Amino acid sequence: MKVCRTVAEIRAASTSHSRGSVGLVPTMGSLHEGHLSLLRAAREECDTVVMSLFVNPAQFAEDGDLERYPRDEARDLELARATGVDLVFAPSADEMYPPGFQTWVEVAELGSILEGEHRPGHFRGVATVVLKLFTIVRPDRAYFGQKDAQQVEVLRRMIRDLALEVELRVLPTVRDADGLALSSRNAFLTPEERERALALPRALSTRDPVAARAALAESNGLVVDYVEVADFDPPVLAGAVRVGSTRLVDNVPLEGDDE
Numbered sequence: 413m414k415v416c417r418t419v420a421e422i423r424a425a426s427t428s429h430s431r432g433s434v435g436l437v438p439t440m441g442s443l444h445e446g447h448l449s450l451l452r453a454a455r456e457e458c459d460t461v462v463m464s465l466f467v468n469p470a471q472f473a474e475d476g477d478l479e480r481y482p483r484d485e486a487r488d489l490e491l492a493r494a495t496g497v498d499l500v501f502a503p504s505a506d507e508m509y510p511p512g513f514q515t516w517v518e519v520a521e522l523g524s525i526l527e528g529e530h531r532p533g534h535f536r537g538v539a540t541v542v543l544k545l546f547t548i549v550r551p552d553r554a555y556f557g558q559k560d561a562q563q564v565e566v567l568r569r570m571i572r573d574l575a576l577e578v579e580l581r582v583l584p585t586v587r588d589a590d591g592l593a594l595s596s597r598n599a600f601l602t603p604e605e606r607e608r609a610l611a612l613p614r615a616l617s618t619r620d621p622v623a624a625r626a627a628l629a630e631s632n633g634l635v636v637d638y639v640e641v642a643d644f645d646p647p648v649l650a651g652a653v654r655v656g657s658t659r660l661v662d663n664v665p666l667e668g669d670d671e
């Protein structure tokens with residue numbers, strides 16, 4: 413497994429690996445089983461697997477969330493190696509956003525509802541970095557988690573709108589045995605907060621927004637940002653809550669047998 417820090421390096425490495433299909437798995441690191449499920453799918457379906465490891469400053473608000481985001485590169489690289497990743501692209505922020513950077517991708521409507529309403533600019537940061545990763549790595553397939561259903565919807569729209577030649581592959585949400593969706597941010601939860609956080613997957617599992625809101629209103633110490641049915645593909649019941657200083661998002665598909 414080769415670790416590349418610059419655009420030039422990953423381009424050169426991708427060219428020398430350019431036999432067959434290329435799968436890209438974008439991550440912000442702190443890998444867990446959710447990420448690993450994407451890497452394993454890419455490993456099965458593609459000749460070359462590229463994982464990006466980049467905590468993208470452009471998708472964080474300026475409130476300390478970026479600085480606080482968990483990072484453990486040595487562990488991530490070990491897990492990537494063990495999962496059969498060929499190339500890791502782990503650039504610095506300056507490499508992705510060189511001085512003077514001013515070109516942004518805005519998925520106007522989808523990027524401004526739900527998560528976009530509570531995190532202004534978030535999806536602009538996501539769409540921009542993912543388009544840039546696509547142009548650098550030029551994958552045939554890119555792998556994302558249904559856990560971030562709105563992110564998938566935003567990226568699907570961007571791919572259509574800009575006629576990008578990449579196949580979007582979406583894998584089901586991986587959960588802990590108690591139902592909590594795996595997330596790098598779960599590491600912030602105290603045992604007591606984690607117990608309270610379980611109210612979110614329990615509420616969403618009703619698959620009914622009114623029942624879910626009522627269930628969350630009764631659970632102590634959760635601040636509900638939203639619980640809404642979103643007309644995505646597939647439609648989902650999506651929710652976001654704050655438990656202490658940790659913000660959690662989750663969703664349950666309302667059609668199909670996807671989890």
Ligand code: AMP
Binds near residue numbers: 445
């Ligand atoms: P992140 O590192 O949080 O940006 O996530 C990288 C990718 O992993 C995104 O496509 C996420 O949707 C996906 N992902 C995160 N958590 C999960 C999960 N619990 N199950 C499946 N995919 C996930």
